[in-house]
Amino acid sequence: MAKVVVVTSGKGGVGKTTSTAALGAALAQSGANVVVVDFDVGLRNLDLVMGAERRVVFDLINVVQGDARLPQALIRDKRIDTLSLLPASQTRDKDALTAEGVQKVIADLREKFDWVICDSPAGIEKGAVMAMRHADIAIVVTNPEVSSVRDSDRIIGLLDSKTEKAENGDRIEKHLLLTRYDPGRAARGEMLKVEDVLEILSIPLLGIIPESEEVLRASNLGSPVTLLNPTSAPARAYIDAAKRLRGEVLDVVVPLERKGFIGRLFGRKVA
Amino acid sequence: MALVLAPETPLPTWLTALDAQIERSPSFFDNRPVVLDLAGLPREQPDIEALMEQLETRGIRVIGTEGAHPSWRGVETWGRPLPAGGRATRDVAPPDETARRPPAPEPASAEPSGLLIDHPIRSGQSVVFEKGDVTVIGSVASGAEVIAGGSLHIYGALRGRAIAGFAGNPRARIFCRRLDAELLAIDGVYQVSDDMDASLRGRAVQAWLDGEAMRITALD
Numbered sequence: 001m002a003k004v005v006v007v008t009s010g011k012g013g014v015g016k017t018t019s020t021a022a023l024g025a026a027l028a029q030s031g032a033n034v035v036v037v038d039f040d041v042g043l044r045n046l047d048l049v050m051g052a053e054r055r056v057v058f059d060l061i062n063v064v065q066g067d068a069r070l071p072q073a074l075i076r077d078k079r080i081d082t083l084s085l086l087p088a089s090q091t092r093d094k095d096a097l098t099a100e101g102v103q104k105v106i107a108d109l110r111e112k113f114d115w116v117i118c119d120s121p122a123g124i125e126k127g128a129v130m131a132m133r134h135a136d137i138a139i140v141v142t143n144p145e146v147s148s149v150r151d152s153d154r155i156i157g158l159l160d161s162k163t164e165k166a167e168n169g170d171r172i173e174k175h176l177l178l179t180r181y182d183p184g185r186a187a188r189g190e191m192l193k194v195e196d197v198l199e200i201l202s203i204p205l206l207g208i209i210p211e212s213e214e215v216l217r218a219s220n221l222g223s224p225v226t227l228l229n230p231t232s233a234p235a236r237a238y239i240d241a242a243k244r245l246r247g248e249v250l251d252v253v254v255p256l257e258r259k260g261f262i263g264r265l266f267g268r269k270v271a
Numbered sequence: 272m273a274l275v276l277a278p279e280t281p282l283p284t285w286l287t288a289l290d291a292q293i294e295r296s297p298s299f300f301d302n303r304p305v306v307l308d309l310a311g312l313p314r315e316q317p318d319i320e321a322l323m324e325q326l327e328t329r330g331i332r333v334i335g336t337e338g339a340h341p342s343w344r345g346v347e348t349w350g351r352p353l354p355a356g357g358r359a360t361r362d363v364a365p366p367d368e369t370a371r372r373p374p375a376p377e378p379a380s381a382e383p384s385g386l387l388i389d390h391p392i393r394s395g396q397s398v399v400f401e402k403g404d405v406t407v408i409g410s411v412a413s414g415a416e417v418i419a420g421g422s423l424h425i426y427g428a429l430r431g432r433a434i435a436g437f438a439g440n441p442r443a444r445i446f447c448r449r450l451d452a453e454l455l456a457i458d459g460v461y462q463v464s465d466d467m468d469a470s471l472r473g474r475a476v477q478a479w480l481d482g483e484a485m486r487i488t489a490l491d
Contacts, residue, residue, distance in 0.1 A: 124395075146413075150394050153412045157393030199428070200412065202391055 002110040005117045005245070006135035007177075008159075010151030012122030014143045015179035018215055018225070020119040021049045022235070023139070025224035026242035028083035032114040035074065037105075038088035039131035040121040041096060047087045050077065051222025061089040064101030070108050079227055084113070094127035106134040124154060129162050136165070137173045137245070139206060143180045144192040149200055152176075156203065175206035177241060182211040183255045194254055207241030209234050210255040274300070276331070277308040278322060286325055293329060300331045310338030319343065384421070391427065392417060401438055413453065422446070432456075436480075445478040446490070460485050 007020045017040075024036040038046035041061060047053045052075045058068035063086070070086075077083035086109070089096065109116045120131035132138060138159050142152040156174060165172045178197060185191045198205060209215075214232040218225035226235045226242075233255065240250050279285045293300065305326075309317075326333060384403030391409035392398055396416075398405060403421040410427035411417055417431070420438040422445065429447035436443025436458040443457050450471050454463050457480050467487060475490040 150413050153394035154414065157396045157415075160390075160393070200410070200430075202410065 002113055003115055003137060004106060004110065004135045005115065005137045005139060006120055006132045007117060007139045007141060008120035008128060008132055008155050009122065009141040009148070010124060010128075010155040011143075011148045014141050014148050015209070015215075016122070016141050017045045017049050017119050018219055019139070019141050019177055019179060019209070019238070020046060020117055021224035022226045022238040023242050023245065024115070024117045025077075025080065025083060026226040026239045027115050027117075027245070028077070028080045029226070029239075030242070030246070031082065032246075033082050033084075033112070034115045034117065035084040035086055035109055035113045037086040037109070037116060037118045039097075039118050039127055041088045041127060042090065042093040043121065044088035044090050046119050047075075047085065048222060049219050050085050050224065052077070052085050052087070053222070056087045059087045059089040060105065061092050061096045063105050064098060065096070066101075070105065070112075079223075094121070094125065094130070097126065097130045099130070099133070102130050103134060124158060128155075129158065132159055132163050132172075134164055135159075135172060137175065138163075139175050139177050139245075140201070140203065141177050141179055142197060142201070144178060144186070144194070144197055146192065149192065149197055152201055156201065174203040175245070176201055176203050177206045177209065179209040180211045181208050181255055187256075205252050206244055207237050208252060208254060209237045209241075274303055274305045275308050276305055276326075277311050279311045280313060282317075282322065289329070300329070303332070304334040305331050307333055307336045308338050309336055309340075309343075314340055314342075317343070386419075392431065394431070411447075411452075419443070434461075435478075441480045443479075446476075448475050449473055450476045450487070455485065455487070457485060462487075 007016050007023070009016050020036050024034050028034040036046060036050065037060065038044050039060070040046070047056055055075050058073035060073065062068035063070050063073050073086055075085045075087065077085065106116065118131045118135065121127040140152045140155060142148050159172050159174060160166050163172050176198065178194065182191060186193065194208065210233050212232065212234045214229055215225050215234050218228040221228060225232065226238050229235055230239065237255075244250055323333065386398075386400040386403070386405045387408070388398065388405065389408045392407060392411045392415040394412040394414035397418070398416070399418045401420040403419070404424065405417055405419040405421075406424040406426070407417060408426045411425055411429050411431045411433065413430040415431035416434065417423055417425070418434040418437055420440060421436065422443045423433050423435045425433065425447035428449040428451055430451045430453070432454040433445050433447070433452055434456040435445045437456070439458060441458040445455055445457065450467070451473065452464060452467075454461055455478050457478065460480055460483060462485050471487055471489060476487050477490055478485055478487045480486075
């Protein structure tokens with residue numbers, strides 16, 4: 001039974017696209033058939049982060065409008081053959097998305113893949129609502145700062161009212177992915193604490209991704225961080241988050257300041 | 272209230288339909304005055320006496336008629352014809368079982384004028400309930416608002432706006448587990464976060480009106 005996941009946040013720049021790519025690659029590495037779908041029509045980025053920008057011929061809008069068939073638009077990843085990308089159109093805008101077209105595309109993707117991961121645009125308008133519309137699971141990407149937390153809260157409200165599941169009286173499964181978590185700043189009290197964010201949003205925690213230059217480097221090189229450097233701290237955090245998404249029960253580790261973190265790691269190895 | 276019955280031709284078919292209705296709700300016509308609307312009958316003199324008899328055998332008490340053609344005879348013997356076009360009562364929809372049943376008791380009869388919400392109120396959401404109290408099991412987020420005609424009970428952190436007694440009820444109160452509100456208002460008297468005593472922040476409090484002033488005190 002395929003799972004449709006929406007990666008959403010309300011606020012821009014919190015790491016939706018990076019997280020979509022990293023989680024998609026991590027799930028695909030474990031053997032599942034995964035497609036990542038870029039819903040950010042007009043401001044597409046997922047193709048860049050996946051390193052597929054020169055291979056885009058047809059896109060989501062072509063499929064939604066019936067100008068291309070789904071297999072023509074899907075781009076298979078060169079590194080992992082169970083990972084595919086459905087890119088957004090860069091020359092159109094969100095108005096080109098139609099409810100019926102999106103429903104059809106998602107239904108077709110459900111038949112082909114185990115995981116359909118939709119990268120939502122920022123905002124609460126049509127694009128974001130279309131991306132979340134048919135999801136079974138929502139990953140709410142949040143930075144530990146007040147504006148991001150409030151926007152996430154707003155998005156959770158929409159997830160509970162505007163999705164197909166909500167309209168059928170069901171409740172969509174929601175998970176919090178806390179990204180760009182800076183252990184140093186957290187220790188100095190310059191960021192919201194993990195407990196505070198969880199208390200405000202009151203949805204289960206999928207993972208905490210530490211702030212890292214590795215993430216930026218991976219994006220610039222066109223590779224999900226979980227593929228480029230799987231042993232780096234953010235990659236391991238994403239891989240654990242993907243495992244939790246599959247239903248494994250793993251403790252969430254709150255990243256500590258680098259020194260303490262390495263100390264703890266060595267401590268564990270010796271023991 | 273009188274019921275209006277509008278016979279249609281062919282009369283036997285109409286009477287069969289009427290019987291079916293009476294069978295569904297046997298006591299529907301009991302002791303209810305009925306007005307006959309004859310406008311649906313053909314122009315030539317109908318057998319009014321026979322129709323009258325048919326209705327009587329079904330226990331239908333006709334108190335008057337309307338819409339009868341002036342040329343018809345015998346109309347006056349049917350009780351009082353109502354003034355032409357003067358529809359004294361409104362039409363009654365065909366009775367059905369649900370209409371006949373006494374109004375079902377409210378599902379939450381213990382709190383007929385209350386609204387219970389068992390999930391957090393998210394930023395951007397607005398809950399408005401004019402009739403009475405609102406109880407929220409969960410938090411009210413920053414940028415959310417809850418508006419009640421009566422009192423507000425928030426079993427969680429109150430970070431957004433809480434407006435109680437908005438339909439003119441100065442006796443309404445606001446209770447919350449943790450005060451972190453952007454705005455509190457009771458019957459039009461409001462306080463924003465900056466006006467609140469900083470020592471109350473984060474505590475369980477109640478707010479009420481003392482004349483024209485809002486008072487907030489800790490509950491514990």
